[in-house]
Every structure is written in structure tokens, then in C-alpha cells.
Amino acid sequence: MQQGSRCSVPGQAPPWCPGHCFWVIPSWLSTMSLVWEWRPAVMLAAIDCADEANQQVCADFGITGFPTLKFFRAFSKKAEDGIRITNPSATVEDLRHAIITNLEQSQDTWPPACPPLEPASTDEVRTFFQRNKDQYLALIFEKSNSFVGREVALDMLQYENVAVRRVLSSEEELVEKFGVSTFPSGYLLFRNGSFSRLPVHIEARSFYTYYLRMLSGVTRGSYKLNTTVSASNETNTSQPKRADRSKVYVADLESTLHYSLRVEAARTAVLSGDQLATFKCYVAMLVKYFPGRPCVQTYLQSLDGWLRNWTEPELPRSALKEAMKNNRDASHPAVLPTNVSWVGCRGSEPHFRGYPCGLWTVFHLLTVQAAQSGPDKELPLEVLSAMRCYVRHFFGCQECAQHFEAMAAESMDRVAGREEAVLWLWSHHNEVNARLAGGDTEDPKFPKLQWPPPDMCPQCHKEERGVHAWDEPAVLTFLKAHFSPANIYPDYAEADPIAMVREGMGARLGTEGPREEREKEEEEEEKETEGEMRAPGRPGSPEPRRPSIVRLNPKLREVSEDIVDLDSFSEQHFKSQALRAAAGRRRRLSKRDTIALPRDAGVGREHRRAPSVLVREEEEVKEGVRRSPWLRVLGLGFSRLDISLCVALYFLSSMCLLGMYTFFRLRTRARKGRPGFPVA
Ligand SMILES: Cc1cc2nc3c(=O)[nH]c(=O)nc-3n(C[C@H](O)[C@H](O)[C@H](O)COP(=O)(O)OP(=O)(O)OC[C@H]3O[C@@H](n4cnc5c(N)ncnc54)[C@H](O)[C@@H]3O)c2cc1C
Numbered sequence: 001m002q003q004g005s006r007c008s009v010p011g012q013a014p015p016w017c018p019g020h021c022f023w024v025i026p027s028w029l030s031t032m033s034l035v036w037e038w039r040p041a042v043m044l045a046a047i048d049c050a051d052e053a054n055q056q057v058c059a060d061f062g063i064t065g066f067p068t069l070k071f072f073r074a075f076s077k078k079a080e081d082g083i084r085i086t087n088p089s090a091t092v093e094d095l096r097h098a099i100i101t102n103l104e105q106s107q108d109t110w111p112p113a114c115p116p117l118e119p120a121s122t123d124e125v126r127t128f129f130q131r132n133k134d135q136y137l138a139l140i141f142e143k144s145n146s147f148v149g150r151e152v153a154l155d156m157l158q159y160e161n162v163a164v165r166r167v168l169s170s171e172e173e174l175v176e177k178f179g180v181s182t183f184p185s186g187y188l189l190f191r192n193g194s195f196s197r198l199p200v201h202i203e204a205r206s207f208y209t210y211y212l213r214m215l216s217g218v219t220r221g222s223y224k225l226n227t228t229v230s231a232s233n234e235t236n237t238s239q240p241k242r243a244d245r246s247k248v249y250v251a252d253l254e255s256t257l258h259y260s261l262r263v264e265a266a267r268t269a270v271l272s273g274d275q276l277a278t279f280k281c282y283v284a285m286l287v288k289y290f291p292g293r294p295c296v297q298t299y300l301q302s303l304d305g306w307l308r309n310w311t312e313p314e315l316p317r318s319a320l321k322e323a324m325k326n327n328r329d330a331s332h333p334a335v336l337p338t339n340v341s342w343v344g345c346r347g348s349e350p351h352f353r354g355y356p357c358g359l360w361t362v363f364h365l366l367t368v369q370a371a372q373s374g375p376d377k378e379l380p381l382e383v384l385s386a387m388r389c390y391v392r393h394f395f396g397c398q399e400c401a402q403h404f405e406a407m408a409a410e411s412m413d414r415v416a417g418r419e420e421a422v423l424w425l426w427s428h429h430n431e432v433n434a435r436l437a438g439g440d441t442e443d444p445k446f447p448k449l450q451w452p453p454p455d456m457c458p459q460c461h462k463e464e465r466g467v468h469a470w471d472e473p474a475v476l477t478f479l480k481a482h483f484s485p486a487n488i489y490p491d492y493a494e495a496d497p498i499a500m501v502r503e504g505m506g507a508r509l510g511t512e513g514p515r516e517e518r519e520k521e522e523e524e525e526e527k528e529t530e531g532e533m534r535a536p537g538r539p540g541s542p543e544p545r546r547p548s549i550v551r552l553n554p555k556l557r558e559v560s561e562d563i564v565d566l567d568s569f570s571e572q573h574f575k576s577q578a579l580r581a582a583a584g585r586r587r588r589l590s591k592r593d594t595i596a597l598p599r600d601a602g603v604g605r606e607h608r609r610a611p612s613v614l615v616r617e618e619e620e621v622k623e624g625v626r627r628s629p630w631l632r633v634l635g636l637g638f639s640r641l642d643i644s645l646c647v648a649l650y651f652l653s654s655m656c657l658l659g660m661y662t663f664f665r666l667r668t669r670a671r672k673g674r675p676g677f678p679v680a
Pocket residue numbers: 245344345352353354356357358359360361364391397399400401403404425426427428429430432433436441442443446447448451452
């Protein structure tokens with residue numbers, strides 16, 4: 001027995017109970033997860049005796065039937081020291097109580113890892129803070145046959161800065177001092193001598209435990225097992241994100257989708273067979289139920305359309321990656337932000353929380369949306385099956401995937417309605433939370449709790465015959481509200497590209513950035529345009545390999561039909577020619593040449609895409625035409641020089657005619673005034 005500090009014996013099996021014992025008696029699993037928190041006072045281990053490899057161990061421990069629970073006191077040395085505490089009719093509560101009773105019967109030295117479980121005396125309470133460094137002392141007043149105080153003491157074993165003692169109702173001095181009238185009831189004592197009643201919804205173990213764990217300064221401490229000291233103390237404090245745990249954040253959802261679609265699912269060089277089908281199914285389900293921002297929904301729709309058109313048996317990663325690029329330039333931008341930023345799922349250190357937290361959140365959200373948007377009995381497993389397949393084929397944590405698959409195989413098929421699916425995911429997520437509590441992957445700042453905790457949803461909790469129980473209808477109501485679109489907040493998310501495009505037009509055209517910046521931007525725009533013309537399958541054009549000149553009218557765009565609209569085409573063609581001509585001269589223009597365009601001028605695609613100088617050129621042309629209406633009368637196609645020459649010639653010819661007229665007139669007059677010669 002290790003170090004002699006354990007009250008009971010660890011076995012040979014890993015913490016996760018695989019195979020047979022896992023599904024035979026679920027209540028045992030429940031016991032295990034509850035007692036898991038009592039480490040290192042009580043170590044729990046499971047051995048799958050159905051596995052041939054464990055045959056010898058099981059024989060040594062005298063196991064003849066399943067399940068069997070044996071208790072080993074601290075300092076036990078032999079397999080035969082185990083005390084069988086199995087009772088076929090035992091409830092979870094009975095099993096917990098049996099463990100405590102056996103703990104208390106340790107006859108030798110009290111195991112150092114166990115907290116004091118005997119009732120506290122008045123003297124002990126009075127001198128507690130002189131003898132201990134703890135910040136708080138919690139007293140649970142109870143009757144002698146109650147286990148609440150001892151259970152809470154064990155529940156808090158891994159937490160520092162707080163101690164828990166039970167006080168019996170027979171301890172009159174203390175009962176009087178604190179004015180205790182009901183049993184059980186909890187009180188909190190502070191170092192300065194003050195005290196207050198524990199403000200819990202129900203006087204019960206789970207409520208006391210939760211409240212105490214949330215006290216300021218109380219953290220899971222040195223009892224945490226298998227702790228690996230992080231090599232770096234670096235935390236991601238550069239992102240000042242304070243999350244409200246009662247909210248769901250757009251940033252978490254979009255970061256999760258980005259990571260799952262573009263990184264996790266796109267890891268393999270080629271998607272084919274079940275993987276490809278799973279990916280298509282996952283995206284189709286996101287389209288149906290993910291309550292994203294318009295640009296994200298457009299993105300998912302485009303990707304879904306593209307995938308539907310992909311009929312080849314294999315999908316190379318390069319093609320998929322290309323199809324998953326953002327298209328900010330479409331009249332309806334299709335954008336899934338590429339930055340990963342965690343808000344509600346942000347861990348106290350970078351290796352905690354993040355993506356797995358986001359994935360749970362996304363799937364809870366999807367089950368709830370599905371439950372809200374269709375008949376309960378129709379396709380109840382739609383979301384859960386997609387999740388199961390996704391986790392099986394893509395989720396990077398293989399161990400997690402195996403565990404999840406085991407849970408799914410056990411009971412998922414029995415889910416008969418969409419609301420049941422919501423609850424299935426919730427309860428199995430809690431099962432995972434219980435299993436992982438206190439383990440390596442737990443963020444000490446975000447201890448794994450049975451969720452939602454009492455302060456988030458008091459009505460979700462109740463106690464039945466001394467055992468904590470969930471009020472499932474209340475939980476369902478809570479989940480529907482928590483994972484509803486109304487509870488999704490955009491804090492710290494990347495700015496909405498649609499709004500940016502609209503607002504940015506005015507700002508970009510009105511603000512004069514450095515010339516180099518503008519030129520670079522122009523070049524990028526040009527490249528992008530070229531790329532766009534070359535790329536066959538971008539989400540902006542759901543039909544791959546088919547040229548599409550789509551009318552710019554957004555209403556028509558919504559009818560996702562690719563129509564070659566010749567009117568539009570010629571309009572765009574000539575317009576772009578004019579723009580190209582203007583672009584030829586744009587580098588000669590100075591900053592001063594840039595003029596602002598009215599906001600509504602940015603509706604057309606070219607306007608939005610064209611750098612400000614191009615727009616200015618185009619405007620200048622228009623302006624010129626507006627200033628010289630008479631040019632239009634003379635006819636299009638004449639340059640100013642042509643017209644000037646014409647006027648000059650006209651003027652000269654007029655002068656010439658006038659000169660000739662004057663000359664002949666003067667000559668006629670002169671002839672009339674001269675005397676005539678007589679005739680002979
Ligand atoms: C399918 C799956 C299987 C996993 N299996 C393992 C495993 O075997 N081993 C392992 O080490 N890690 C596993 N993980 C990761 C682990 O469950 C956590 O996601 C991770 O440790 C981060 O925990 P967290 O504290 O951020 O909260 P998470 O457990 O990730 O929860 C995310 C958020 O969901 C909410 N939430 C919590 N519980 C519930 C609930 N019951 N119902 C509804 N909402 C809830 C809370 O708001 C919480 O912040 C798994 C993850 C997934 C998605």
C-alpha cells in the first residue's frame with residue numbers, strides 16, 4: 001500500500017473503468033465519481049475482471065462475482081486484507097456511508113491523508129485559528145446519525161484554506177453560541193472571529209460543498225494528484241478577457257468551428273469513405289442548427305453547397321482548404337474568422353480548456369437548437385450521431401474519443417426525442433466532468449463541477465433520501481435558456497465583416513492612409529481578384545468549376561442559382577474597362593487627389609473592391625462629363641482638342657468670309673463714285 005497514507009487500496013487498473021464494470025451497474029459509476037473527489041484519503045480503482053489479462057489479479061483478490069467492492073485500510077499489506085463492502089441492494093448513499101464507516105474504523109494510526117472525521121468539541125472550535133493557518137472553518141451542525149458533515153469534510157479534502165468539522169446537535173454550548181435551530185445547518189467562521197450561516201438553497205451536502213469551493217481564496221491544492229509542474233509560467237494575460245460563465249460567447253463558438261473545420265478535420269491528406277461522409281454530415285448539421293452571425297452562416301452554407309457538389313469518392317485536403325477560405329468580397333461575405341480566441345473557454349493557462357470546452361459548447365448548443373426547431377420525435381439522434389461520428393473520426397484526443405464512444409455505445413441509441421438528446425449530452429458531459437475532476441486536465445481556476453452548479457440553477461438541484469438528485473425538467477429549461485441564441489454574446493469576437501465592409505467603405509475612402517499601404521492594398525486586391533477568377537471552388541461560388549457571373553442584386557444572390565446575366569455582364573465589363581483605364585493612371589495621383597465617396601456608393605461590388613484612387617478617377621470622369629453638358633450635344637467620341645480645332649477653323653472661316661465680303665463691298669462703292677467718259 002503506497003506510503004501508508006491511503007485509507008483504502010488502489011488497484012491495478014487505470015482510473016477509467018473500462019468494459020464490463022463500466023456499464024453493468026451505473027450507480028457504481030456514480031459512486032466512483034463521487035468518491036473520486038475524496039482522494040487521497042480514499043483511492044478508488046477499478047479492475048475489469050472480464051478481461052482475461054486481469055484474471056490473475058482478480059483471483060488474488062478473491063473476486064468471484066461482479067461487481068465487488070473491497071475496502072483496504074491504510075497500511076494494508078496483503079490482498080486478503082480487503083473488506084468486502086458489496087451488498088447487491090446497496091444504494092450509492094449506502095456505499096459512500098460504508099466507505100466512511102470503514103475509514104473511521106482504522107484502528108492503527110490515523111491515516112495522514114484523511115481529514116478528522118470525529119465531531120468537533122467547543123474547545124477545538126475556539127482554538128482552531130490559533131492552531132491552523134486556514135482562512136475559514138466551516139461547521140456542519142448535524143445529528144449523530146448524519147453523514148453530511150463527514151462527506152463535506154472529504155469533499156473539501158483537496159481544497160486549501162478551508163477546513164470542515166462536524167458538530168453534533170448534542171454540543172449544546174456551540175449550538176447555543178451559533179443559535180442553531182435546524183439540523184443539518186452550516187456556518188462559516190472567519191479568522192477575525194466573525195461567522196455567518198452558509199447561504200445555501202438546500203441544507204445538503206452538494207450545496208455546502210459547492211458554496212465552500214467557490215469561496216474567495218479557496219483553491220484545489222496540494223492534494224491534487226499527478227500534477228505536472230508547468231515548464232512555463234506564461235499565461236495568456238495579454239488577452240484581457242473576463243468571461244461571465246452564465247453566457248455563451250461568439251468568440252468561443254467561432255474559434256471552435258474554425259479549429260474543427262480547418263485544422264482538426266483537415267488534418268488528413270485525403271478525406272474519403274466514412275470520414276468524408278462524417279465531414280459532410282457535420283457541416284450540413286451546422287448549417288441547419290448553428291445560430292451563427294450572417295457571415296458565418298453564409299460561410300457554412302457555401303461550404304455545404306460545395307461539399308454537396310463534391311461527388312468524387314476522395315476529397316484532397318488542398319481542395320478542401322481552398323474551399324474553406326473566407327470570401328469577404330462577395331455581396332454577402334462568407335466569413336468564418338480565422339483567429340482563435342477563447343473567452344468563456346479561456347483557461348488560466350494556455351494548455352487548459354480552449355478547444356475541448358468549445359466543442360462541448362457547440363454540441364450542447366446544437367442539441368438545444370435542434371430541440372427548439374422540429375418535432376420532438378423526428379430524427380432525435382440527428383445531432384448526437386453527427387457528434388459521435390465527428391468525435392470518432394476527427395477529435396484529436398484519442399482517449400477522449402474512446403471514452404465518448406463507450407458512453408455513446410452504451411445508451412445513445414435509446415434516446416427517443418430531441419429533448420432527451422439535450423439531456424443525454426448534458427448528463428454524459430457531467431459524467432466526464434466527474435471523472436476528470438481533480439485530474440491533470442482540470443484547470444485549478446475552473447474546477448470540474450456537476451453542471452449547472454446550484455448558484456447558476458438552484459431549481460435544478462434537489463435531494464432525495466439524502467442523495468443529491470437532478471430535477472431534469474428544470475435542467476432542460478435551464479439548458480434551453482443557456483444555449484439559446486439570446487444568450488450568445490459577441491464580446492471579443494472579430495468584428496462583423498459585413499458591418500466592417502459597410503462602415504469601412506466610408507472610413508477607408510475618407511481616411512488617407514500612407515500611400516505605400518494603399519498601393520499594397522491595391523496590389524493585394526488585384527492578386528485576390530485574379531486568384532478568385534482562377535480558384536474553382538471557393539465558398540463564394542458554391543458551384544465549383546462553373547463560371548458564374550451573378551447579378552449583383554443581393555436579393556437575387558440569395559436565390560442560390562448561378563445565372564449568367566448578360567446585362568450585368570456587359571455593364572460590369574465596360575465599367576471594369578473604364579476602371580482599368582483609370583487604374584493605368586492612378587500611380588501618378590497624389591494623396592490630395594483622393595476624395596471621399598458618399599457611403600451609399602459602396603453598394604456595387606467594384607466600388608467596394610476598387611481602391612479609393614480608382615473610384616476617384618472614375619468620379620473624375622463622371623465629374624468631367626457633368627461639367628460639360630454641351631460636349632454631349634456635339635457628340636461623344638470628340639476630344640477637347642478636336643473640338644477646339646473645330647471651333648478655331650469655324651472662327652477662321654467666318655473671319656475669312658467676313659474679310660471677303662468687306663473687300664467686295666468697298667470695291668463696288670469705289671466704282672460708283674468715279675466720273676464717266678463722254679461717248680465720241
Ligand atoms: C466529447 C469529449 C470527450 C472528452 N473526453 C475526455 C477524456 O476522456 N479525458 C480528458 O482528459 N478530457 C476529455 N475531454 C475534455 C474535457 O471534457 C474538457 O472539455 C476539458 O478538460 C476542458 O474543460 P472545461 O473546464 O473547460 O469545461 P468543459 O467540460 O469542456 O465544459 C465546457 C463548458 O460547458 C458547460 N458545461 C459543463 N458541463 C456541462 C454539462 N454537463 N452540460 C452542459 N454544459 C456543460 C460549461 O459552461 C463549461 O464551461 C473531452 C471533451 C469532449 C468534447
